[in-house]
Amino acid sequence: MAAKLLCAFLLVITQLRLSFSAPGEVNSLQSVPDLEKSMYIVVDGYPCVRLLNLSGQIGCSNPGPGKVVAPIIRFKFANKLVRSSTILVSLDEFNSLLLRVSNDSNFARNIAGVLVESRTQNELEGFSPDKKFPQAEFAPYASKNYQWNPTGSGIMWNSYNFPVFLLSQSSTSTLQQVAIKNEKNKKAYTADVAEFDLVMQTTKAGTRDSESCLKEATCLPLGGYSVWSALPPINILSPESSKPIILAIASMDSASFFRDKSLGADSPISGLISLMAAVDALSRVDGVNDLAKQLVFVVFTGEAWGYLGSRRFLLELDQRSDAVNGLNKSLIETVMEIGSVGKGFDQGVKTFFAHTTGVKHSSLVDLKASSATNESVTALQLAQDSLKTESIKISTANASNPGLPPSSLMAFLRKIKASSLAESSLGVI
Incomplete structure (x- = not known):
């Protein structure tokens, strides 16, 4: 649900009175709510919210327990801020604004909040708030500087320590005029x-x-239930x-900078x-009971936050818990992940890339894994x-890639190298 922020028109009392001195206007103010409606415009927006981990916090929020009120100024005219201000910024300039916030403490001190102008979905290409190598710490190989996401900014x-909202398209026009x-x-x-009234409970x-x-029950844990x-x-x-x-x-x-706006329809939904x-x-296929192999389908939650779902699934397999009753991890031969298939456009042609890998514990295991991998690619x-x-x-993916791209398979590959899942082959589309 889109969050709300208020764009207030702050007037001195004399001007407020003068503005309603025309015949008929005074009579239209019958109550305090009528007065508020004449002073405030509710603006639709999508907030950047506060998220916490063991070492601290990421995201955005009001700096304290109270509301934030500040005049609106466009970023291109905010070279020197002499007072607390709300910055209206285009999506093209958004990364530049946050970079300056990181490098200029005097500038950052006077930012009360940020309003980001909306654009159409087609115009959002090239904007990625994630890192150039998302969740690189889970990569089972050494090339942690590889750029799987070249446009990533990591913001x-x-x-x-200030609220940030992505405006709706209609609100963008309103705020530009303001x-x-x-x-x-x-x-x-x-x-x-x-x-701004974006005060997180954890801040209070x-x-x-x-x-x-x-x-203290001031937040909720990330993730939910995975399903198989x-x-x-x-x-x-x-x-x-x-x-x-x-x-x-x-x-x-x-995961997204503006969680309520970017729900992942292209990736990974x-x-x-x-x-x-x-x-x-x-x-609906006849004879599914006669298949030579057992098909198991799993949908993981919390993967954008340290592969929470897949790592928990593998832990449940190790513990042989009731949640995975009927599954024997030693029988897993092939793991195939379907990733971001919503965007595969190259000059009007949809191209899907298959990333595959085997396990090299021994020549026998490697041979079995390679055979299963080849069978999967042939099937595709x-x-x-x-x-x-x-x-x-x-x-098939370019051989120059360091390994599997950021995906749930990274959790599986790390587990395979240390456990009895050794004969598996892995693939991601």
Whole structure:
């Protein structure tokens, strides 16, 4: 749900009275709510919120327990701020603004809040608040400086002691007019201001990390419930099946600087939709009980925050908990993840890249993993051929890549190298 912020038109009392001196206008103010409506415009926006971990916090919030009120000024006219101000900034200039905040303490001290102008979805290309290598600390290889996300700025992992809102398109137009009006009235005694009421509960309670806020119940934990199912269904009352397991996985959530605006329809929700479509199609196939391998489908939650879902799933497998009753981790032969398939456009052609890897504990294990990997790639090629169209292509990833891209498979690969999942092959689309 879109959050609300108030754009207040602050007037001195004499002007307020004069503005309603025309015939008929005084009679229209029958109550305090009528007066408030004449002074305030509610502006639609999507907030950057505060998130906490064990070491501190990231995201945005009011600096204290009270509201923030400050006049609105466009970023291009904010070279030297002499008073607390609300900065209206375009999306193109947003990274530059936050970079200056990080490098100029005097400038940052006078920023009361930031309003980011909205643009159409097509104009958002090239904007990524994540790092150039998202969650690089979980990579099972040494090339942590590889740029899987070249346009990434990393701003969503910083902490900002002021509120930040992404405006709706209609509110963008309103605020641009307000800022222009303020620029024309520099010497006037009035100013149009923005009033922010984005006070997080953790700010009020003084709980500044996840451990303290969870203890005091001033925040909620990230993540939720991951879900798994199987075709054919696994009878947990019968002896464990000896069929090799093909694990197909996807993520159900994403991370963004403006959480309520960017829900991940392109990434990774498109992968989840594709996985569900595959499950639906396979459930209608005759003879699914006679398949030589057991199909298991898993949807993980919290993957954008340290692969919470997949790491918990692997822990449950180790503990043989009731949550994964019927699954034998030693039988997992192939893990296939469907990632961001919502964007694969290259001059009008949708190209899907298959990233694969095996495990090199021994020559025998490596041979088995390579065989399973080759079978998976061959199956993808056959699927492409069956479509009888040139609009969709499947290609193996460039061999120069250091390994798997940021994905849930990183959690699996780290586990494979240290456990009995050693004969698995991994692939991500």
